Structure formats: structure tokens, C-alpha cells
Amino acid sequence: MFILSSPSGAGKTTIARRLLAEDGAIAMSVSVTTRPPRPGEVDGKDYHFVSEAAFHQMVGDGELLEWAEVFGNHYGTPKSHIKAGLKDGRDFLFDIDWQGTQQLYQRMEVDVVRVFLLPPSIAALEQRLRCRGTDSDAVIEGRMARARSEISHWDGYDFVVVNDDIDDCFEKVRTILNAERMRRARQTGLVDFTRDLMRP
Numbered sequence: 306m307f308i309l310s311s312p313s314g315a316g317k318t319t320i321a322r323r324l325l326a327e328d329g330a331i332a333m334s335v336s337v338t339t340r341p342p343r344p345g346e347v348d349g350k351d352y353h354f355v356s357e358a359a360f361h362q363m364v365g366d367g368e369l370l371e372w373a374e375v376f377g378n379h380y381g382t383p384k385s386h387i388k389a390g391l392k393d394g395r396d397f398l399f400d401i402d403w404q405g406t407q408q409l410y411q412r413m414e415v416d417v418v419r420v421f422l423l424p425p426s427i428a429a430l431e432q433r434l435r436c437r438g439t440d441s442d443a444v445i446e447g448r449m450a451r452a453r454s455e456i457s458h459w460d461g462y463d464f465v466v467v468n469d470d471i472d473d474c475f476e477k478v479r480t481i482l483n484a485e486r487m488r489r490a491r492q493t494g495l496v497d498f499t500r501d502l503m504r505p
């Protein structure tokens with residue numbers, strides 16, 4: 306479970322899309338949210354867009370692995386798809402906030418890798434939110450006001466990467482993913498493989 310978090314606008318979505326395009330072995334964990342879709346967002350691909358009532362029903366039925374309120378909307382990770390995939394040895398990419406990261410880490414500690422992206426400066430963060438062109442001035446002000454408190458959670462992550470140059474940031478994130486895959490504990494089949502190698 307490979308988690309990417311950052312203050313809004315620091316580049317999670319951009320890095321996540323590129324990782325999914327270039328690494329065939331990782332799949333996106335598609336969250337449910339009560340936030341309305343942005344132009345260009347596709348239901349079932351970017352998020353599952355649901356009503357408040359449907360969201361609370363999922364919470365009540367224990368269908369979410371974690372959930373949190375962010376910017377006045379609810380977000381959560383549906384459990385069934387992820388559990389089945391993990392069982393088959395698949396990797397999942399999560400674009401979730403620090404609250405969800407804490408919950409996933411408490412539940413499945415050794416299966417989780419936590420990466421936090423930072424903007425090179427506060428001015429760059431605001432400029433990126435404005436350039437993205439998806440939010441009103443009021444929404445951008447809200448996201449900027451929250452950015453400082455989100456940044457304060459940097460120390461709850463295993464890795465911190467500053468997203469200054471996008472290509473450089475992407476390579477660093479990809480390096481983390483590949484290195485974590487090589488951890489002995491994550492490589493299934495090593496016992497048999499080494500036994501074969503050592504056979505006289």
C-alpha cells in the first residue's frame with residue numbers, strides 16, 4: 306500500500322497519474338467522496354462520487370478501510386477491492402490525507418509505505434492551485450489556509466520529497482517504490498528460490 310499525501314496542490318495527482326501510466330504493477334485505490342466532481346473527473350476512475358447518505362451507509366456497514374473529513378467533504382477507501390488485490394500480491398497507490406494515512410498504518414503497519422510531497426514554497430503552492438484552474442478563489446483560499454496545518458503532519462511519513470522539478474520528483478518517488486518492493490519481507494517466494502539456488 307503506497308501512500309502519497311501532500312497539501313492540496315503540491316502535485317499528488319500529477320505524480321500518481323504518471324506512476325500508474327509507467328508502472329504496470331500498481332493500481333489506484335479509487336476512493337469514495339461526497340465532493341462534487343471537477344470538470345474532467347470521471348466517476349469510478351478518479352473517485353466514486355456518492356451522496357452524504359450513501360457515504361454514511363458505507364461507514365455504518367463497515368465497508369471503508371479508513372475515512373476522513375477534508376475541506377467539509379467526506380472521503381474514504383472502499384475495503385473489498387483492496388483486500389482482494391492485496392491477497393493476490395498486487396500493489397495499490399493511495400492518494401489520501403494524513404488522517405487516512407494514520408488509520409491505514411494502525412491497521413496494516415508493515416504493508417504500508419508513506420510518502421509526503423512538499424511544494425518548494427508557499428507561493429509556488431498557491432500558483433499551482435490557481436494554474437490548475439479547477440477551484441474558485443474562495444476554495445483556493447480555503448485550501449491555502451489548510452496547507453500549513455497539512456504540512457505540519459510531514460513527520461508522520463516514511464519519506465518526504467520536495468516537488469520542485471516534476472521529472473526529478475517523479476524519479477524519486479519511483480525509486481522509493483522500487484526500493485520498497487525489494488525489501489526481503491515483501492518478496493514472496495524467496496525461501497523456495499534461495500533453496501533452489503543452494504541445492505548442490
Ligand SMILES: Nc1nc2c(ncn2[C@@H]2O[C@H](COP(=O)(O)OP(=O)(O)O)[C@@H](O)[C@H]2O)c(=O)[nH]1
Binds near residue numbers: 337340404
Ligand atoms: N482519508 C482520506 N483522504 C482522502 C481520500 N481520498 C482523497 N483524500 C484526500 O482528500 C484531500 C482532498 O482531495 P481532492 O478534493 O481530490 O483535492 P486535491 O487536494 O486537490 O487532490 C486530499 O488531501 C486527498 O489526499 C480517502 O479515501 N481517504
Ligand SMILES: Nc1ncnc2c1ncn2[C@@H]1O[C@H](COP(=O)(O)OP(=O)(O)O)[C@@H](O)[C@H]1O
Binds near residue numbers: 317318320470471474
Ligand atoms: N513540479 C511541478 N511544477 C509545476 N507545476 C506542477 C508541478 N507538479 C504539479 N504541478 C501542477 O500543479 C497543479 C496541482 O497539481 P495536482 O497534481 O493537481 O496537486 P494535488 O493532487 O496535490 O492537489 C496542477 O496544475 C499540476 O499540473
